Each structure stands twice: as C-alpha cells, then as structure tokens.
Amino acid sequence: MSAATLFENATLIDGTGAPPRAEALLVTDGRIAALGAEAEARADEGTTRIDATGMSLMPGLIDAHCHLAFDDAQSNTELFHQRRNALSALVAAHNAKKLIRAGVTGILDPDSTFENMIDLRDAIDLGVAEGPRMACGAYALITSIGGTAGRLINDSGITGFYMAVNGADEIVAEVRRQIKYGADWIKVHVTGVVPRQAHKGEMCAWSDAELRLICDTAHDLDTPVMGHCRGADATRRAAEAGFDMLLHATLMDEAALEAVVARKVPLVPTLTLLANLVDFGARVGSSASLIDLLAHELEASADTLTRAHKAGVPMLCGSESGFSLVPYGEWHYREMEVFIRYLGMTPLEAIHCATSQGARALRLEGEVGELVVGRRADLIAVQGDPTADVTILGEAGRIAHVMIDGTLRDLSPLPERKPISGWRVASFGQRLDRAAAFGPGTERARAAE
Numbered sequence: 001m002s003a004a005t006l007f008e009n010a011t012l013i014d015g016t017g018a019p020p021r022a023e024a025l026l027v028t029d030g031r032i033a034a035l036g037a038e039a040e041a042r043a044d045e046g047t048t049r050i051d052a053t054g055m056s057l058m059p060g061l062i063d064a065h066c067h068l069a070f071d072d073a074q075s076n077t078e079l080f081h082q083r084r085n086a087l088s089a090l091v092a093a094h095n096a097k098k099l100i101r102a103g104v105t106g107i108l109d110p111d112s113t114f115e116n117m118i119d120l121r122d123a124i125d126l127g128v129a130e131g132p133r134m135a136c137g138a139y140a141l142i143t144s145i146g147g148t149a150g151r152l153i154n155d156s157g158i159t160g161f162y163m164a165v166n167g168a169d170e171i172v173a174e175v176r177r178q179i180k181y182g183a184d185w186i187k188v189h190v191t192g193v194v195p196r197q198a199h200k201g202e203m204c205a206w207s208d209a210e211l212r213l214i215c216d217t218a219h220d221l222d223t224p225v226m227g228h229c230r231g232a233d234a235t236r237r238a239a240e241a242g243f244d245m246l247l248h249a250t251l252m253d254e255a256a257l258e259a260v261v262a263r264k265v266p267l268v269p270t271l272t273l274l275a276n277l278v279d280f281g282a283r284v285g286s287s288a289s290l291i292d293l294l295a296h297e298l299e300a301s302a303d304t305l306t307r308a309h310k311a312g313v314p315m316l317c318g319s320e321s322g323f324s325l326v327p328y329g330e331w332h333y334r335e336m337e338v339f340i341r342y343l344g345m346t347p348l349e350a351i352h353c354a355t356s357q358g359a360r361a362l363r364l365e366g367e368v369g370e371l372v373v374g375r376r377a378d379l380i381a382v383q384g385d386p387t388a389d390v391t392i393l394g395e396a397g398r399i400a401h402v403m404i405d406g407t408l409r410d411l412s413p414l415p416e417r418k419p420i421s422g423w424r425v426a427s428f429g430q431r432l433d434r435a436a437a438f439g440p441g442t443e444r445a446r447a448a449e
C-alpha cells in the first residue's frame with residue numbers, strides 16, 4: 001500500500017454544494033479512502049498527519065479554459081509568427097508549475113500553437129514534467145472565414161493555434177487526425193469576425209451540415225466537441241448540432257437559451273477576461289469605448305447565463321489564462337467571483353462550478369472534483385474560509401497544500417525567468433482597441449444600424 005495521508009482539523013468543502021463541515025479526510029493509494037471518524041480510526045503510525053487547523057480542505061480548482069502554450073501573449077501576431085515549438089512547450093512546462101501553486105489541479109487546454117500541449121499533457125502523465133492534470137484539444141478548427149483575428153488567418157492550413165478546413169473531406173480528415181494524435185476534445189471556432197461586418201460582432205462561420213459533420217465524426221471516435229461561440233445564432237446552432245460544451249456562449253437570445261437548456265449543454269462562459277478588462281483595462285491603457293463594449297457584453301449576457309444555470313445547465317469556470325490580461329497563476333479563482341457578482345450564485349455554487357462541474361472538462365466526472373470517498377485525491381488546503389470570500393483563493397500564500405492523485409506537490413517559489421526576445425509584438429489591449437472601434441454596442445456600430 002502506498003503512503004497514506006490524514007488531514008485533521010480542517011473544514012471540509014466537498015465540492016458537491018453541501019455546506020462546509022469539520023471532518024478528517026484520509027487518502028490512501030491516490031484516492032479518498034475515508035472521512036470523519038472512520039478516517040481517524042484507519043490512520044496508523046505509517047500515516048502522514050497534516051494538521052489543517054484554520055484551513056479549508058476542498059477539491060483542487062479545475063480551470064476549464066486555459067491556454068498553457070500562449071505564455072501570457074499580448075497579441076495574436078505574437079502567437080502566429082513569433083513562437084518556436086520546443087521553446088514554447090518548455091516555457092509552458094514552467095508556467096504549469098504556477099498553476100499548481102495557485103491551487104489548480106486540472107485544466108482543459110482547448111487549443112495550442114504547434115499542438116504542443118498534447119506533449120506537455122503526456123509529459124505530466126509520464127511524470128517527467130510537473131503540472132496539473134490536463135485534457136487537451138489540438139488546433140482549433142476554423143473555416144476560411146477565420147476566427148477573431150480576421151485576415152491575419154490563412155485561408156487554409158495552420159495559422160498559430162488554428163487549422164482552417166474547407167469542405168467535408170478536409171473536416172473529416174482533420175478531426176480524425178487530431179484524435180489519432182491525442183486530442184481529448186475537438187475545438188471548433190464556431191464564430192469569427194468578418195472584417196467588413198465587424199459591427200455585427202462575431203458571426204457563425206459554418207453551415208449547420210458542417211457543424212453536424214464535425215460532431216458525428218468525433219463522436220464516432222468517442223471524442224467530444226467544444227465550440228467557441230460568441231453570439232446567439234452560433235450558440236443555438238452549435239447546441240442543435242450536438243456540441244458537448246460551449247465556451248463563452250455570451251449574448252444568447254431566447255432561442256439560443258432554449259437550445260442550450262433543452263440539451264443541458266455545459267457552458268464555460270469565461271467572463272474573467274471581460275471582467276478583468278472592465279475592472280482593470282483603464283490601468284493598462286484600454287480605451288473607454290473598449291471597456292464600455294465589454295461591460296455591455298458582460299451585462300447583456302448575465303441574464304441568459306443566470307437563467308441557464310437556474311435551469312440546470314452545468315456551468316464551468318474558465319479563466320482564459322494565457323493572455324497578458326489573465327497571466328498564469330493569478331486569476332484561476334476569478335470566474336467564481338464573477339459568477340457570484342454577475343450570475344447571482346452563492347459561493348458554494350461557484351465552488352461547485354470550479355470543482356465538481358470542472359471534472360466534465362477533464363472527462364473525469366465522478367473521478368475528480370469532489371471530496372467523496374472513492375474519488376481520486378486531487379485537493380487543496382487553503383488558509384481561511386472561501387465560502388465567506390472566494391477571492392482568498394487568489395491570494396498568494398494562502399494555498400498551503402496541493403495534492404494530485406494522492407501526492408503532495410512542491411509549492412516552493414519558482415525562480416525568476418527572463419522575457420524571451422522577439423516574443424512580444426504589440427499590446428493585446430491595442431489590438432482589442434482597434435476591434436472595438438467597430439464592435440457591437442459602440443457609438444459607431446449603433447450609428448451604422
């Protein structure tokens with residue numbers, strides 16, 4: 001039998017939504033073996049005892065939308081043209097350690113430059129790199145219409161973390177290729193910006209038949225499909241086509257909400273990036289019009305997302321860490337705060353989203369995300385009570401212990417790293433500012449309608 005660990009004197013937040021309670025927890029063989037009096041009774045001389053007085057013991061955070069290869073990029077130009085494959089994978093391995101230190105025990109990495117996060121996932125699984133449990137997509141599928149970077153994206157083939165596919169044959173071949181080489185999920189950029197119609201926001205870039213073909217091809221190989229959808233039309237059509245999870249799903253209308261609720265399609269709203277720009281954009285030089293635009297998207301989405309949650313649609317927490325406004329290791333708790341503020345959740349509901357519901361992103365429902373006997377021991381001990389204030393989960397130094405698969409992880413401070421020459425090109429804020437000049441909700445867009 002491998003080493004046993006007993007956490008004593010902690011307040012247990014089990015991730016199911018149940019109220020916190022004082023209870024011991026015993027881990028053996030990488031799994032939660034017993035709780036309460038039985039946990040104490042089964043501990044022996046060989047058991048490592050951890051006194052967690054004053055701490056909350058909870059499932060580790062699962063960030064369902066995190067790009068480890070992006071290295072806090074400031075622009076798409078940077079990602080498309082400045083990165084080198086092996087170096088970006090090595091840097092990602094460094095950044096993965098920041099996630100562990102922030103209490104993150106699992107992430108879904110939807111798409112990466114060079115598809116190299118599939119290799120990092122395998123390296124972590126093999127024990128040659130240190131990081132959270134990972135599930136991965138490969139390249140994000142787009143059509144020649146492109147994603148959010150408009151004409152920067154090639155009409156076919158690879159651009160950065162994108163793969164443009166044209167027509168049914170290319171769709172089927174690419175979905176099968178990604179699954180063959182290790183993708184846990186197929187990621188589709190359902191919406192993109194059409195430069196001359198940017199005032200309409202992101203538009204659906206696929207036909208319904210194409211969306212269904214992606215789902216059918218992936219599902220035949222037991223692989224789920226997730227979609228980036230910003231806009232009502234795309235959200236509805238992706239839900240109806242059989243998508244298994246939707247990222248963003250902002251700006252839904254009644255028909256989109258109905259389609260999502262009818263199928264209980266899990267949502268990863270990823271409002272953190274928007275909320276960070278709204279709250280801190282002025283400090284990094286974002287214009288008032290951009291901040292106004294994003295505040296509008298947040299507020300316009302809060303009502304339908306709240307109704308989706310109340311109707312039983314699973315909601316997962318994603319930070320979109322990987323961009324300069326959401327640096328690794330600092331914001332993984334933030335979506336909970338945003339869910340509480342904008343979607344009216346209680347702290348326990350928000351924690352449930354960041355833990356138990358997050359297991360869906362890892363395709364490990366019933367295996368991780370809850371402190372329940374039999375689950376794998378992916379958990380954290382944090383000083384204080386996150387049910388009184390979830391933001392303490394983002395405070396440096398409060399995460400006292402992080403355990404993955406029953407093994408306590410190294411939380412010692414990381415050495416300083418240097419910036420990589422040539423990787424920084426233009427400010428992400430500047431790029432968004434340019435997009436905002438014609439974005440939905442702006443003066444110019446309203447005048448054009």
Ligand SMILES: [Zn+2]
Nearest residue numbers: 065067110320
């Ligand atoms: Zn993303």
